[in-house]
Amino acid sequence: MGKADVIDGKAIAQDIRNEIKEEVAKLKEHKGKESPVPGLAVVLVGARKDSETYVRNKRKNCEEVGYESFQTDLPEEVSQEDLLKVVADYNADERVHGVLVQLPLPKHINEREVLDAVSLDKDVDGFHPHNIGSLALRGRSPKFVSCTPKGVMELLKRTGVKISGKRAAVIGRSNIVGMPVALLLQAEDATVTVIHSRTPEPEAICKEADILVAAIGRAEFVPGSWIKPGAVVIDVGMNDVEDASKKRGYRLVGDVKYAEASETASAITPVPGGVGPMTIAMLLQNTLESAKKSFGCS
Numbered sequence: 260m261g262k263a264d265v266i267d268g269k270a271i272a273q274d275i276r277n278e279i280k281e282e283v284a285k286l287k288e289h290k291g292k293e294s295p296v297p298g299l300a301v302v303l304v305g306a307r308k309d310s311e312t313y314v315r316n317k318r319k320n321c322e323e324v325g326y327e328s329f330q331t332d333l334p335e336e337v338s339q340e341d342l343l344k345v346v347a348d349y350n351a352d353e354r355v356h357g358v359l360v361q362l363p364l365p366k367h368i369n370e371r372e373v374l375d376a377v378s379l380d381k382d383v384d385g386f387h388p389h390n391i392g393s394l395a396l397r398g399r400s401p402k403f404v405s406c407t408p409k410g411v412m413e414l415l416k417r418t419g420v421k422i423s424g425k426r427a428a429v430i431g432r433s434n435i436v437g438m439p440v441a442l443l444l445q446a447e448d449a450t451v452t453v454i455h456s457r458t459p460e461p462e463a464i465c466k467e468a469d470i471l472v473a474a475i476g477r478a479e480f481v482p483g484s485w486i487k488p489g490a491v492v493i494d495v496g497m498n499d500v501e502d503a504s505k506k507r508g509y510r511l512v513g514d515v516k517y518a519e520a521s522e523t524a525s526a527i528t529p530v531p532g533g534v535g536p537m538t539i540a541m542l543l544q545n546t547l548e549s550a551k552k553s554f555g556c557s
């Protein structure tokens with residue numbers, strides 16, 4: 260059995276950013292002197308090391324493609340009211356085309372109310388219930404598809420993976436990853452089984468899957484023996500594992516045992532360098548779409 264192809268999310272995300280850069284340059288020509296620039300706002304509550312990495316990568320990426328980037332850091336104890344005010348201000352700010360509230364939020368915050376408050380036209384995260392709900396309805400499409408699920412689909416498309424008529428298994432059913440990924444795969448005519456913590460015999464389901472997406476949040480949960488020979492494996496998981504030899508004191512691993520799985524799969528995403536960079540590229544893409552609409556040039 261040969262080694263699986265590595266699906267290079269980092270390189271694919273770079274291609275997408277290059278495409279975006281060209282579009283931003285065109286936008287500037289289109290509007291002449293006004294030089295309209297897409298703007299993305301991120302609201303971060305409290306300090307978590309994983310959030311900080313994500314927010315830092317996002318800022319770097321915004322700079323690279325020439326977006327204006329806005330950020331509000333709020334203390335862990337912020338009130339619901341003050342958080343909603345920050346969202347309302349970004350909703351009203353015409354330099355801002357996308358508003359993202361970093362999840363998870365502290366326990367005392369009503370997450371539902373905060374996500375509902377993001378303007379539908381600026382919901383580049385695709386977390387508004389209107390946008391998520393539209394994914395489940397045939398014949399409708401959301402204004403914005405959530406970035407991680409959209410990134411998973413884009414990786415499959417850009418690697419030439421056939422989806423229609425295939426069996427897919429998605430491990431995880433969260434609102435932000437597992438569930439929307441399953442809906443998107445189904446919309447592309449895959450036959451999808453969703454596995455969650457109460458699913459009996461997940462192994463048997465996985466062994467039948469031509470496409471396996473893991474979004475569990477448990478380090479190396481899926482062993483190589485669960486993979487159907489020739490399957491395409493997309494590992495969304497991002498788990499910290501202590502590692503004193505690393506500068507940060509930990510390393511990132513996925514939800515799949517990578518070395519084992521790559522003996523059986525035909526293609527697999529690494530962690531890091533797989534889905535993560537794609538999430539940010541999709542965020543930039545959604546923000547560009549939003550900006551183009553607001554400039555009246557889409």
Ligand SMILES: NC(=O)C1=CN([C@@H]2O[C@H](COP(=O)(O)OP(=O)(O)OC[C@H]3O[C@@H](n4cnc5c(N)ncnc54)[C@H](OP(=O)(O)O)[C@@H]3O)[C@@H](O)[C@H]2O)C=CC1
Pocket residue numbers: 407430431432433434435436437454455456457458461474475476477495496497498534535538
């Ligand atoms: N690369 C990226 O851009 C992103 C990566 N992530 C990563 O993806 C992973 C998943 O994130 P998220 O969806 O937010 O996580 P959640 O914790 O919200 O959801 C995890 C899902 O996995 C299921 N699950 C947990 N344990 C098992 C088990 N033993 N067997 C089967 N299913 C199980 C849960 O089932 P149940 O519903 O029954 O509880 C749940 O549906 C995390 O590692 C996260 O860091 C997340 C977002 C973006």
Ligand SMILES: Nc1nc(=O)c2c([nH]1)NC[C@@H]1CN(c3ccc(C(=O)N[C@@H](CCC(=O)O)C(=O)O)cc3)C=[N+]21
Pocket residue numbers: 310312313316359360361362363384406407497511530531532533534535536538539
């Ligand atoms: N409202 C909201 N939207 C999100 O999209 C969202 C969120 N909240 N909360 C947290 C999760 C997590 N997430 C990541 C995206 C990219 C990387 C990323 O860039 N990863 C790189 C580098 C990771 C590293 O080196 O640490 C990689 O996988 O190669 C990581 C994590 C988005 N999320």
